[in-house]
Amino acid sequence: MALYGKLETEVEIKASAEKFHEILHQKLHHISNASSDKIKSCELHEGEWGKVGSILYFTYVHDxxxxxxxxxxxxxxxxxxxxxxxxxxxxxxxxxKSFRIRVKSIPKDEGSVIHFTLEYEKLHEGIPDSHSLLQLCADISKDIEAYLMGNNNEGSFIAKA
Known part of the structure; x- marks a missing residue:
């Protein structure tokens, strides 16, 4: 059994790829507004929001x-x-031993496709692949979609393009 793994999924949403990318890249500190049952907080520990080299601290609900x-x-x-x-x-x-999350927002004629890739190295062969974490990513995408499309009580925090 391989210790290295890779899981991928795609989620179709009605929001634009640019808006989705903006919230996950530049406005991540607002994600708990969109997905409060899954993401409790996201804090910037070092650097600047959205900049390479910056360090973020998440509190989230998994399993x-x-x-x-x-x-x-x-x-x-x-x-x-x-x-x-x-x-x-x-x-x-x-x-x-290692874990990476890659997110790509792909524009479509209407809405976008969000492509998630989880790449990891397990500590030992008894560790299962993290399908539940991949599902969490997909579920959060749907929450963000609802938020961006205005299906919330607080209004959109991203100006319409």
Whole structure:
């Protein structure tokens, strides 16, 4: 059994790729407004929001328990609406030696497709692939879609283009 793994999924949303990318890249501190049952907080620990080299601290709910993650913004591609986070510390590293999350927002005629890639190295062969974390990413995408499309009580925090 391989210790290295890669899981991918795509989620179709009605919001534009640019708006989705903006919230996950530049306005991540607002994500708990869009997905409060899954993301409790996101704080900037070092650097600037959305900048490569910056460090973020997440408190989130995964598999029914509150978890934390300290992530490095490893790469950003504004032209292609994509970025990569590398997990530096946190609950997920109890099972994985390394863990990266790549997100790409792909424009469509109407809405967009959000492509998630999880790349990881397990600590040992008994660790299962993290399908539940991939599902969490997909579920958060749908929450952000609802928020961006105005299906919330607080109004959109991103100006319409």
């Amino acid at each position: 029914g328990k509150v978890s934390v993650a300290k992530d490095l913004i490893e790469a950003v591609d504004e032209e292609n609406n994509s970025f990569t986070w590398k997990v530096l510390e946190g609950d997920i590293l109890e099972h994985y």
